[in-house]
Amino acid sequence: MWKTVRAGIVITVLSFAFCACTTYRFYAKNLFAGKELFEKGRYAEAQKHFEDAARENIDGAALTYLAFIAYKRGDIDKAQSLISGAEKASPDMLSSLRMYGYKALILLAANGPDGMAALKDYIDRYSGLYPLESIGEVKNMWTSGKVDRVRLEVLIDEQVKWYEQDIELYIYNNVGFYSRQSGDGKL
16 A cells, blocks of 8 residues: 555656646757747747747746837737746846846837836846946936937847856856956956
């Protein structure tokens, strides 16, 4: 009797572990493929991969990219809904800054009062990192209240890409700017 119970428990645990690994592998494969297409500006193709990844609901990265695709297509209501979902999902260290930048762009496009607050939130978060000097231009837009959304999109894209490249170097290779912050005493 106990052997049967133990065998059942082992089978259940192994099945759960296998499903979890398969789920993450499916998610990661689709997220990576979507990012590759996204970077090439092939949003329609990227969207399918992000939608598949979002079904697994691992974190908010796929929703963040989907929100930006909706924004680029002019579907601001859908973009707002998706970015709200990304904000509520589990945080993703790699794409969290992207989420705040896209949230600012989306809310500014909606012409609501929350756009400038979202831009300030992005500025505050990015300024706390090792920002590019272009953050000064973003700050000037916020301070003056005169936001050039086309230029802002270019700046946020550049800033987010540099940040994500540095974080990837740190996570995968323990090199780059953030590795110097890890307390090894080397600056």
